[in-house]
Amino acid sequence: xxxxxxxxxxxxxxxxxxxxxxxxxxxxxxxxxxxxxxxxxxxxxxxxxxxxxxxxxxxxxxxxxxxxxxxxxxxxxxxxxxxxxxxxxxxxxxxxxxxxxxxxxxxxxxxxxxxxxxxxxxxxxxxxxxxxxxxxxxxxxxxxxxxxxxxxxxxxxxxxxxxxxxxxxxxxxxxxxxxxxxxxxxxxxxxxxxxxxxxxxxxxxxxxxxxxxxxxxxxxxxxxxxxxxxxxxxxxxxxxxxxxxxxxxxxxxxxxxxxxxxxxxxxxxxxxxxxxxxxxxxxxxxxxxxxxxxxxxxxxxxxxxxxxxxxxxxxxxxxxxxxxxxxxxxxxxxxxxxxxxxxxxxxxx
Amino acid sequence: xxxxxxxxxxxxxxxxxxxxxxxxxxxxxxxxxxxxxxxxxxxxxxxxxxxxxxxxxxxxxxxxxxxxxxxxxxxxxxxxxxxxxxxxxxxxxxxxxxxxxxxxxxxxxxxxxxxxxxxxxxxxxxxxxxxxxxxxxxxxxxxxxxxxxxxxxxxxxxxxxxxxxxxxxxxxxxxxxxxxxxxxxxxxxxxxxxxxxxxxxxxxxxxxxxxxxxxxxxxxxxxxxxxxxxxxxxxxxxxxxxxxxxxxxxxxxxxxxxxxxxxxxxxxxxxxxxxxxxxxxxxxxxxxxxxxxxxxxxxxxxxxxxxxxxxxxxxxxxxxxxxxxxxxxxxxxxxxxxxxxxxxxxxxxxxxxxxxxxxxxxxxxxxxxxxxxxxx
Numbered sequence: 001x002x003x004x005x006x007x008x009x010x011x012x013x014x015x016x017x018x019x020x021x022x023x024x025x026x027x028x029x030x031x032x033x034x035x036x037x038x039x040x041x042x043x044x045x046x047x048x049x050x051x052x053x054x055x056x057x058x059x060x061x062x063x064x065x066x067x068x069x070x071x072x073x074x075x076x077x078x079x080x081x082x083x084x085x086x087x088x089x090x091x092x093x094x095x096x097x098x099x100x101x102x103x104x105x106x107x108x109x110x111x112x113x114x115x116x117x118x119x120x121x122x123x124x125x126x127x128x129x130x131x132x133x134x135x136x137x138x139x140x141x142x143x144x145x146x147x148x149x150x151x152x153x154x155x156x157x158x159x160x161x162x163x164x165x166x167x168x169x170x171x172x173x174x175x176x177x178x179x180x181x182x183x184x185x186x187x188x189x190x191x192x193x194x195x196x197x198x199x200x201x202x203x204x205x206x207x208x209x210x211x212x213x214x215x216x217x218x219x220x221x222x223x224x225x226x227x228x229x230x231x232x233x234x235x236x237x238x239x240x241x242x243x244x245x246x247x248x249x250x251x252x253x254x255x256x257x258x259x260x261x262x263x264x265x266x267x268x269x270x271x272x273x274x275x276x277x278x279x280x281x282x283x284x285x286x287x288x289x290x291x292x293x294x295x296x297x298x299x300x301x302x303x304x305x306x307x308x309x310x311x312x313x314x315x316x317x318x319x320x321x322x323x324x325x326x327x328x329x330x331x332x333x334x335x336x337x338x339x340x341x342x343x344x345x346x347x348x349x
Numbered sequence: 350x351x352x353x354x355x356x357x358x359x360x361x362x363x364x365x366x367x368x369x370x371x372x373x374x375x376x377x378x379x380x381x382x383x384x385x386x387x388x389x390x391x392x393x394x395x396x397x398x399x400x401x402x403x404x405x406x407x408x409x410x411x412x413x414x415x416x417x418x419x420x421x422x423x424x425x426x427x428x429x430x431x432x433x434x435x436x437x438x439x440x441x442x443x444x445x446x447x448x449x450x451x452x453x454x455x456x457x458x459x460x461x462x463x464x465x466x467x468x469x470x471x472x473x474x475x476x477x478x479x480x481x482x483x484x485x486x487x488x489x490x491x492x493x494x495x496x497x498x499x500x501x502x503x504x505x506x507x508x509x510x511x512x513x514x515x516x517x518x519x520x521x522x523x524x525x526x527x528x529x530x531x532x533x534x535x536x537x538x539x540x541x542x543x544x545x546x547x548x549x550x551x552x553x554x555x556x557x558x559x560x561x562x563x564x565x566x567x568x569x570x571x572x573x574x575x576x577x578x579x580x581x582x583x584x585x586x587x588x589x590x591x592x593x594x595x596x597x598x599x600x601x602x603x604x605x606x607x608x609x610x611x612x613x614x615x616x617x618x619x620x621x622x623x624x625x626x627x628x629x630x631x632x633x634x635x636x637x638x639x640x641x642x643x644x645x646x647x648x649x650x651x652x653x654x655x656x657x658x659x660x661x662x663x664x665x666x667x668x669x670x671x672x673x674x675x676x677x678x679x680x681x682x683x684x685x686x687x688x689x690x691x692x693x694x695x696x697x698x699x700x701x702x703x704x705x706x707x708x709x710x711x712x713x714x715x716x717x718x719x720x721x722x723x724x725x
Contacts, residue, residue, distance in 0.1 A: 201467075270354060272467070273441075273703055330360040331573070333395025335713040 017115040024109065024143030033141065037119065041126040042105075042136040053137035055102050055159065063098035065089060066157035074117060074151050076195040078188075078206030082121035084282060085154040086128045087211050088233070094216040095229040095285065097168040098160030100134035105156055107141045110149030121152065132211050134158065163220060170247045172227040177314040178294035179252060180287045182215055183208065183305030184260040185237055189279030190268045201271070205264050210283030215304045219287070224297050228288040232281040235339065238325075239278070240286050242339050245323030252325045254312035254337065262307075277337065288314065357572030358394075366577035367399045373584050377403030379536045380583050381529070381676050383522060384543035385412030385704025386571055392713040394573045404584065407536065407676035408709075410525055411543055413490040414441050414702035415674060416625040421518040422447035425487045428516065428647060429453060429461040435479060437472045438487040439494075440465045441703045446695065469494075469501040476505070476513040485647045488517045492546045495519045495636055496610035499617035502642045514647035517638055520623055522546050523554045524634035530562040534677055539583040541569040541576070544598035549614075551606030555594045563592045570598040617642050626698055627671035670697030673706050680707040687711060 022029035039047055069085040079087075086103065093100050105125065109118065129136050166172065187208040194203045212231060219226055230240040237259065245252045261269075261276045269276045284305075289297055294310050301308030318324060325337040356362075382388060388408040391397055397406050410416055426447050429436040436453070443454040443463065457463040462482075466472055469486055476484040488498040498519065505513045522543060529535055542555055547568045555566045565586035569579025579597040586593060596602060614636070623635025638646050667685050672678040680686050680699065690696040692708055699705035 267353070329394060330358070331363050331395060331399060333398050335393065335395055338712055 019109045019111060019113040019115060019118060019143055021111050021143050021145065024141055030141070037122055038139060038141075041122050042129075042139070053102065055137070057101075057159075058161070060164070061162045062101075063093050063096050063160040063162055064157070065092040065160075066155065067092060069154045069156070070150060071192065072150055073195050074121065076207055077191050077204075079209040079282070080121055080124050081152060081154055082124035083128045084209060085156045086125055086132060086134070087209055088282065089156040089158045090132045090134060091212045091231045091283075091285075093158055093160035094211075094213045095168070095231055096160075096162065097165065097216060097220060097226065097229075098162050099213070099217075100132060100158050100160045102137040103129060103134045103156055103158045105136050105139040105154070107139070108149055108153040108155075109141065109143045110151050111143055111146040113151050118152070128211075132213060165220065166225075168226050168229055170228050170230075170244050173244065173248050173250065173288045173314060174227060174290075175250065175314055175317065176291055177227055177288045178291040178297075178310055179241075179254065179312040179314065180289075180294065180297055180301065180308065180310050181232070181237065181260065182212065182285045182287065182301045182308050183283070184262045184265070184307040185232065185281055185284060186261060186265040186269065186276040186279035188282045189236070189274075190265050192280070193272070194268070201268065203264055203268060205262070205268075208281050208283040212283065212285050215285070215301055218300050218303070219297060222296065222300055224289055224293050224300070226287065226289050226297075230286050232284045232286060234280050236276075236278045236280060237286060238275065238337050239339055241325045241337060244286075244288075245318070245325045247323070249318040249323045250314050251316040251318050251323065252312060253315035253334075254325065254327050256327045256329045258309055258311045260307040260309050354572055357570070357574040359574065362574045363396075363399070363577060366574065366581060370404070370577065370581050370584060371401045373581060373588060374401045374404050375588060377405070378538050378584060378587050379405045379407060380539045380541060380580060381407050381409045381537045382541040382569070382576070382579075383409040383411040383526065384546070384571075385409075385415070385702065385706065385709075386545075387411070387541060387543065387569065387576060388706050389704065389709045390571050390573070391576060392709045395713075396573055396576055399577075400580070404580070406580070407679075408673070408706040409529070409540075409676055410625060410628060410674040411491065411522065412674075412699060412702050412704035412706070413494070413520065414445050415670070415698040415705050416520060416525075416628065417442070417445070417489050417518050417698075418624040418626045419446075419448040420624070421487075421489075421516065422453075423449070424647075425453060425485075425516055426451055426456055428485050429456050429463050431483075433482050435462045435464060435475060435482050435484045436487060437464050437466045437475060437484060439467075439489065441701075442487060442489060444692075444695075444701045445698050446701070469497045470504070472501055472513065473504055473508075473510070476510050480512060483512050483514060485514045485516055488515050488519060491520055491522055491543070492549045492614070493543075495614050495618065496549060496607070499610075499613040502617045502638060502645055503613065505645060506642055513645065515638065515645045516647040517618075517636065518623075519618065519636040520625065521620065521634050521636065523558060524631045525625065525628070526555075526558055526566075527561070528628070528631045528634075529675055530558070530564065532675065535675075537564065537676065539565040539587055540567070541579045541583060542566050544568055544570040544575070544602050547596075547598070547606065548602040549607050549610045551611070552594045552596060552602075552604050553606075559592050559594050565592050566594050568594070568596040568598045568602050570601060625674075627674050668696040670699045670707065673697075673699055680710040681714065683707070 023033050067089050071081050074081045191205045191207045232240050326334045327337045446452050453463050472486045565583050567579045567582045582595050582597045618636035619639040620633040621635045621637040624630045669683045695701045700707040
């Protein structure tokens with residue numbers, strides 16, 4: 001099967017083979033799954049399994065993060081849930097400037113999931129973990145009855161080592177900072193909506209799913225004074241900026257026309273009545289740093305994504321109500337950027 | 350930005366039109382944009398802040414989600430929990446509460462089979478794929494969505510599908526415009542008519558309104574340049590003392606409308622008196638299935654039947670959405686706005702819907718935000 005290519009797994013690839021409750025039961029089926037699928041993919045090299053992994057932490061502070069992944073369809077244009085589960089967690093570490101040391105992987109499988117799909121996802125996890133330079137050191141698998149899951153749910157946690165520089169995070173944001181995004185926004189959200197085939201539109205758009213680690217490492221390697229980073233996931237730029245503004249009590253001012261949106265994303269959002277600024281991304285970040293370094297930071301980010309752009313500044317202290325985000329449009333009119341209402345629902349007309 | 354829309358958002362065109370408007374306006378005028386999509390575009394782009402002093406835009410009832418009566422939502426809620434029913438709806442109906450404050454979104458979380466569709470024809474496929482279920486389409490909206498519902502009804506009837514039903518709450522814009530003009534408190538001096546409604550129905554239905562009430566009605570689009578052109582045409586008519594139907598949206602809206610869509614509406618539906626949530630019952634302002642398509646009716650009682658009271662939008666002392674929908678008050682005039690009433694915890698439908706005026710003000714003009722934003 002084409003889907004098996006590169007897994008290097010000795011299990012027979014019967015296309016009708018499916019996950020059974022016994023695969024999570026701790027008995028023979030579980031053992032086979034571990035020995036024939038997970039150990040070849042993730043190790044340990046000597047094949048000897050233990051209850052916990054041990055890590056050599058070395059000096060310096062650690063960063064630790066966890067995230068759970070649910071997505072439908074499991075495989076979408078530009079990625080799959082396995083790739084998403086590694087990259088999403090690695091990106092969380094990257095947002096504090098940490099390099100990942102080790103990753104844990106917990107799978108909840110739904111009875112009846114095609115074994116070929118599971119192999120595809122495991123292979124994707126192995127590949128992307130290698131790309132990100134992070135070993136999968138511990139894991140767990142459970143199986144729930146048919147109808148009690150959505151094919152597969154994944155939880156990953158990761159430990160990373162912090163670099164020597166000052167702490168990166170919202171408290172470091174200062175008045176006068178420039179605000180940049182690392183690429184054009186909304187591709188992941190639109191690609192997933194289209195892939196679900198419920199809204200009757202087709203697009204060639206791929207998810208923007210990508211590790212942000214190389215871009216962050218490049219910014220830090222340039223010696224730039226990165227104040228804060230936030231990866232733009234669910235809720236998009238709107239959620240990330242409003243959270244940061246509220247957290248630090250400052251007024252962020254964004255030039256609407258400077259925010260890069262691909263024409264296909266803009267068209268799909270206009271048609272469906274969705275806000276591209278609230279659409280999900282999985283490979284984009286927003287960056288705060290001193291304005292004097294903004295051009296240099298943009299040049300670094302553009303080596304990864306040509307659409308990276310300076311979109312605004314930390315303009316003022318917040319009002320009595322706390323921090324806010326103001327969007328200035330091409331006509332010079334300001335409006336407030338607000339959080340989306342959870343699930344974005346396409347409108348009637 | 351989409352290449353299709355870019356010419357109609359271009360800053361230099363917007364600047365030129367606002368300059369022309371300042372020249373053309375010598376007296377205060379109050380115009381109403383009928384459609385909620387226009388309201389959102391005006392507030393999103395801040396067009397109201399570019400107008401000359403005294404030229405006021407007030408917001409009309411053209412939000413299909415807002416005016417769908419609570420009794421219809423109650424019926425949808427009831428159907429969605431009936432065994433074997435799949436309830437299909439446009440997405441933005443899902444958050445609107447019925448008379449007991451419950452929404453389809455909450456009902457779905459509790460296990461009801463509620464599906465979001467973008468096109469009524471998707472419902473045909475769902476009905477075919479689930480022969481053991483009763484598939485109900487919650488058909489709401491103005492003349493814009495009525496043709497697609499009519500097509501669904503026609504195809505379902507022709508193909509003999511027996512497991513598909515329609516909960517029809519379609520409403521017609523012209524009777525509501527007339528009711529607003531006839532209301533004693535009404536302030537409307539000119540209308541920006543909804544361009545996409547006219548793209549279907551043409552502008553013929555608007556002529557009697559101009560003649561009877563002596564107001565200009567300008568067919569208007571949805572982008573900043575379209576909207577300002579509509580406002581400019583309307584102001585020029587008012588300044589000259591004219592009251593004509595004028596088309597400022599010719600690129601999408603031919604005077605005769607869409608003949609095929611109109612024929613389909615006429616074939617499948619007939620006008621019926623209809624309750625508009627928060628506004629009351631307007632004569633001939635709704636559409637119901639006519640024979641033989643009425644066999645598809647999901648036994649919804651039309652509001653014209655005697656004995657069904659106009660459902661309230663909550664206590665009028667804390668929610669003024671009925672007045673907001675008539676353009677009598679602005680959302681920010683409401684004591685509950687942004688305090689007791691937000692999109693997450695709405696008291697009235699206009700705060701829920703993507704087309705609702707209260708939601709537009711909340712998104713773009715929250716009190717704390719607008720104080721800081723100011724007028725440039």
